[in-house]
Amino acid sequence: WVLTTYTLAPQLATVLENRAIAPGHHRLRLLAPDCARQSRPGQFIHVKVTGGTTPLLRRPISIALAYPSTGEIALLVREAGAGTQYLCSLRVGDRADLMGPLGQGFPVIPAGSRLLLAGGGIGVAPLLAAAQEATAHGTEVTACVGARRKELLVGVEELEGLGARVLPATDDGSRGYAGPVTGLVQHELSTGRYRLLFGCGPVGMLCALQELARRHTADTYLSLEQYMACGVGACLGCAVKAADAGGYLKVCRDGPVFAAGRVVLEGLPGGGGCVG
Incomplete structure (x- = not known):
């Protein structure tokens, strides 16, 4: 880290x-x-x-x-x-x-690792930078990218240009896997080829990734995006509940990237990648 x-x-x-x-x-x-x-x-x-x-x-x-x-x-x-x-x-x-x-970004990827990315909607944005660094160092990258329909898939062109293997998913089945992107992630984790997962997207998706991480013992890091005021940790506008000691963490200063087991996601509003 x-x-x-x-x-x-x-x-x-x-x-x-x-x-x-x-x-x-x-x-x-x-x-x-x-x-x-x-x-x-x-x-x-x-x-x-x-x-x-x-x-x-x-x-x-x-x-x-x-x-x-x-x-x-x-x-x-x-x-x-x-x-x-x-x-x-x-x-x-x-x-x-x-x-x-x-903020705090994704951890440095260990040599010889394979990286699995999971992006929902605009949540693919921070994962592009992770893929950019990983592929530059020769890391094999697979990116599962989801959206409601094919017209809303973003980041696919950039990921393919970086040399990542891209697996699209759409809720309506108009391109790629028919269903939530977490279905693709579950399949990829079940192959046993990945022990490192980075994700960003709607809160419901991130909750599902937390569960998949526990089930498949994958080291998982999630990028959260909350409404922020100061952006530098001076206020409590973006606080999220910590999973251990019952305290709170600030997304802007302690995150936005957290180890999956470090935060409580249930009940949080918002999506991923940016806030309006």
């Missing part, structure tokens, strides 16, 4: 690309050299989402890909509210006020 350090000073990033990739979903490419150089898979940025004062709070957005050599980062953003609608409206050349990278 890598305890990550991060920068709190705001940075101005330049929008290099804003491309619609699915209904209500955009891929943004930003020039943010400091962020690109410092980020770890699973970290996020906290972005100002207005030119004025409304909406007041920044929005946490997962860093999907980072390119230190060019100083670029990529984000996958779903239009979920006024904040993310603002981000999806940015044009090439616009500036984005961001803080980060923030």
